[in-house]
């Protein structure tokens with residue numbers, strides 16, 4: 760998968776297909792709200808498995824009942840690439856089964 764930086768316009772366009780995700784600076788971000796702290800913790804473990812599968816890792820923050828992700832591609836100098844969008848899509852597909860909003 761390409762690790763070429765995407766333009767802001769292209770990133771914004773691609774995020775239209777990823778509800779709740781935003782471009783903040785040079786990262787894409789999303790905060791999920793979960794029904795409980797344990798559900799939030801379980802989602803972080805699931806995300807960690809996805810990240811290991813993709814070899815692509817976000818900054819992941821566990822709150823009382825939230826999971827926040829912030830990611831860009833270090834190998835592209837800290838820009839958003841296809842790898843970030845692939846991770847976002849995989850996490851977006853996994854989150855609902857955990858009761859995430």
Ligand SMILES: C[C@H](O)[C@H](O)[C@H]1CNC2=NC(N)=NC(=O)C2=N1
Nearest residue numbers: 814815816817831832833834835
């Ligand atoms: C050596 C290892 O494959 C690289 O450091 C991977 C690991 N996870 C990564 N995660 C992110 N977000 N960006 C990277 O460039 C990256 N590179």
